[in-house]
Amino acid sequence: MAALGGNALLERGQKPDAAIQVQNAARAVAALVPLAGEHELVLTHGNGPQVGVLALQSASDPNLTTPYPFDVLGAQTQGMIGYWLLQALQNNLPGRQVSAIINQTLVSAADPAFSNPTKFIGEVYDEERANQLAAERGWTVKPDGPKWRRVVGSPRPERVVETRLIRLLLNSGAIVVCAGGGGVPVIRNEDGHLEGVEAVVDKDLTASVLAQALDADVLMILTDVPHVLRGFGTDDAEPILRATPAAIRREDLPAGSMGPKVEAACRFVELTGDMAAIGRLDDAQTIIEGKAGTIITPGGDYGGPGDLRPNSSLPGFSH
Amino acid sequence: MAALGGNALLERGQKPDAAIQVQNAARAVAALVPLAGEHELVLTHGNGPQVGVLALQSASDPNLTTPYPFDVLGAQTQGMIGYWLLQALQNNLPGRQVSAIINQTLVSAADPAFSNPTKFIGEVYDEERANQLAAERGWTVKPDGPKWRRVVGSPRPERVVETRLIRLLLNSGAIVVCAGGGGVPVIRNEDGHLEGVEAVVDKDLTASVLAQALDADVLMILTDVPHVLRGFGTDDAEPILRATPAAIRREDLPAGSMGPKVEAACRFVELTGDMAAIGRLDDAQTIIEGKAGTIITPGGDYGGPGDLRPNSSLPGFSH
Numbered sequence: 318m319a320a321l322g323g324n325a326l327l328e329r330g331q332k333p334d335a336a337i338q339v340q341n342a343a344r345a346v347a348a349l350v351p352l353a354g355e356h357e358l359v360l361t362h363g364n365g366p367q368v369g370v371l372a373l374q375s376a377s378d379p380n381l382t383t384p385y386p387f388d389v390l391g392a393q394t395q396g397m398i399g400y401w402l403l404q405a406l407q408n409n410l411p412g413r414q415v416s417a418i419i420n421q422t423l424v425s426a427a428d429p430a431f432s433n434p435t436k437f438i439g440e441v442y443d444e445e446r447a448n449q450l451a452a453e454r455g456w457t458v459k460p461d462g463p464k465w466r467r468v469v470g471s472p473r474p475e476r477v478v479e480t481r482l483i484r485l486l487l488n489s490g491a492i493v494v495c496a497g498g499g500g501v502p503v504i505r506n507e508d509g510h511l512e513g514v515e516a517v518v519d520k521d522l523t524a525s526v527l528a529q530a531l532d533a534d535v536l537m538i539l540t541d542v543p544h545v546l547r548g549f550g551t552d553d554a555e556p557i558l559r560a561t562p563a564a565i566r567r568e569d570l571p572a573g574s575m576g577p578k579v580e581a582a583c584r585f586v587e588l589t590g591d592m593a594a595i596g597r598l599d600d601a602q603t604i605i606e607g608k609a610g611t612i613i614t615p616g617g618d619y620g621g622p623g624d625l626r627p628n629s630s631l632p633g634f635s636h
Numbered sequence: 637m638a639a640l641g642g643n644a645l646l647e648r649g650q651k652p653d654a655a656i657q658v659q660n661a662a663r664a665v666a667a668l669v670p671l672a673g674e675h676e677l678v679l680t681h682g683n684g685p686q687v688g689v690l691a692l693q694s695a696s697d698p699n700l701t702t703p704y705p706f707d708v709l710g711a712q713t714q715g716m717i718g719y720w721l722l723q724a725l726q727n728n729l730p731g732r733q734v735s736a737i738i739n740q741t742l743v744s745a746a747d748p749a750f751s752n753p754t755k756f757i758g759e760v761y762d763e764e765r766a767n768q769l770a771a772e773r774g775w776t777v778k779p780d781g782p783k784w785r786r787v788v789g790s791p792r793p794e795r796v797v798e799t800r801l802i803r804l805l806l807n808s809g810a811i812v813v814c815a816g817g818g819g820v821p822v823i824r825n826e827d828g829h830l831e832g833v834e835a836v837v838d839k840d841l842t843a844s845v846l847a848q849a850l851d852a853d854v855l856m857i858l859t860d861v862p863h864v865l866r867g868f869g870t871d872d873a874e875p876i877l878r879a880t881p882a883a884i885r886r887e888d889l890p891a892g893s894m895g896p897k898v899e900a901a902c903r904f905v906e907l908t909g910d911m912a913a914i915g916r917l918d919d920a921q922t923i924i925e926g927k928a929g930t931i932i933t934p935g936g937d938y939g940g941p942g943d944l945r946p947n948s949s950l951p952g953f954s955h
Binding site: 332333334335336339370371373374375377378380381382383385386388389392393394395396397399400401403404407408411414416417418419421478479481482485486489491501503509510511512513 | 651652653654655658689690692693694696697699700701702704705707708711712713714715716718719720722723726727730733735736737738740797798800801804805808810820822828829830831832
């Protein structure tokens with residue numbers, strides 16, 4: 318399973334125009350084509366920059382009484398990004414079936430993230446305007462440096478609701494694009510029904526949960542840095558090439574996006590005994606060969622595809 | 637196969653708020669639950685009101701150099717509406733697998749609709765502003781009464797690109813939500829690659845093409861009127877209960893949305909020899925029983941499920 322970051326489709330500083338993201342999707346897919354040609358592949362993706370654009374559009378829309386909530390905005394980005402990745406995969410792998418599905422991620426209504434939301438989203442406001450929006454729209458707002466912003470909970474993903482159909486598609490030989498933006502967050506309410514919630518689920522933790530459920534051979538978390546760094550920001554920074562979950566958890570890693578990536582990778586390795594890796598999208602093929610990225614295995618060693626699960630017919634990805 | 641109109645989720649005059657559309661989706665799905673419990677079901681849907689909202693948002697977004705093109709907006713609505721229908725179906729049919737997929741509809745790059753676009757979309761402008769936007773954005777604009785509007789082509793749908801995977805999902809017993817808004821319109825370009833185009837594909841014609849490809853027993857086009865009317869708008873208007881394709885094509889039907897619905901139904905009947913129906917969403921179950929709607933069959937007769945294809949194990953829907 319390969320998890321793409323939201324920046325793979327929209328780099329910092331780029332305009333969020335469709336044409337730019339279509340080009341980026343084609344480039345991202347080109348990096349995965351060698352792997353997809355040989356292995357089964359589930360491709361998940363982030364949506365941070367894209368959901369930010371749609372959230373602002375929705376908040377400025379005079380036709381809406383209430384801006385679209387985050388579950389709905391997430392679903393919109395699954396449609397848009399799913400379409401771009403679907404088309405790029407079809408164009409690069411003629412004859413291969415590809416499916417991009419809309420999917421939901423179940424979180425617990427009792428998750429402590431709902432009572433203490435910490436994930437900043439959307440624009441910055443001064444305190445007065447932030448409090449006014451909080452009163453009007455039921456938002457929680459918190460100071461982010463000198464300014465104020467909305468916060469939502471980032472609950473722990475428990476299960477991808479459509480896991481069974483993802484497995485069916487994968488078993489048929491199709492590539493599956495899913496879990497965009499971590500999946501549309503839903504709870505099971507007191508009627509036993511699924512219900513969307515205003516939350517943001519970490520995309521890498523969702524990819525880890527899905528990879529566990531699908532019994533994937535490998536979880537690759539692909540980003541724009543070649544390795545996790547030991548001593549990040551110091552003069553002695555050095556790349557971590559191999560690690561056990563326990564060893565990499567002891568490292569003093571920078572807060573921000575690397576924390577959840579390492580956590581997602583470690584959980585997968587601990588629960589399945591299989592391999593996870595964090596590295597650059599462009600290095601995807603080289604990572605599987607054991608020559609790039611930060612590779613996390615139960616024993617902290619990896620020599621290449623020969624070291625993958627021996628009873629697997631395919632090195633790399635499998636369900 | 638059941639084709640829902642875009643108004644099933646957003647009635648004329650309603651605010652396009654998420655909460656309203658979630659309620660409408662639940663009501664629409666409730667009308668289909670008796671059928672879905674007994675039969676295989678592919679559910680397609682329109683996106684007219686919803687894509688209009690997102691197109692305006694995108695056109696007003698100062699962060700975009702160019703508003704999102706119609707293929708991308710269509711994909712956004714597939715995500716949003718697909719999510720609402722997916723969740724409503726899952727909640728109403730516990731234990732049944734449901735899949736909402738993102739999908740594309742292939743049209744011909746040589747379709748005459750591209751050289752003579754006729755489908756009005758978006759806002760009205762005065763002539764000067766319309767011509768200015770045409771120059772800036774490469775739009776085609778035409779007069780719509782006293783005002784001017786953008787027009788795009790509405791090419792004929794040739795094939796739903798993901799037909800094979802829709803069949804796979806259906807064969808597994810899943811309900812499939814797809815072809816939203818007629819599918820994201822794509823052409824095959826001179827490199828042999830799929831490429832999105834600025835066009836709007838008629839959702840009912842796409843549903844007909846998909847129903848033909850899936851070998852569906854029945855195509856139901858569900859809307860907010862109980863029957864097709866003979867002599868619409870006259871004192872002698874009367875409902876058409878049964879018809880052959882040839883007979884209903886001879887009727888003088890009102891222009892607008894009923895024309896494509898009747899055409900979509902007739903093509904399905906002519907090409908498959910099976911039954912199509914046009915009627916009210918709330919009457920879906922009664923239509924299959926032969927007691928509601930306008931029912932089109934090769935011989936113009938229908939007495940109920942016993943008249944459906946004899947070699948089919950299930951009356952109603954099948955692949």
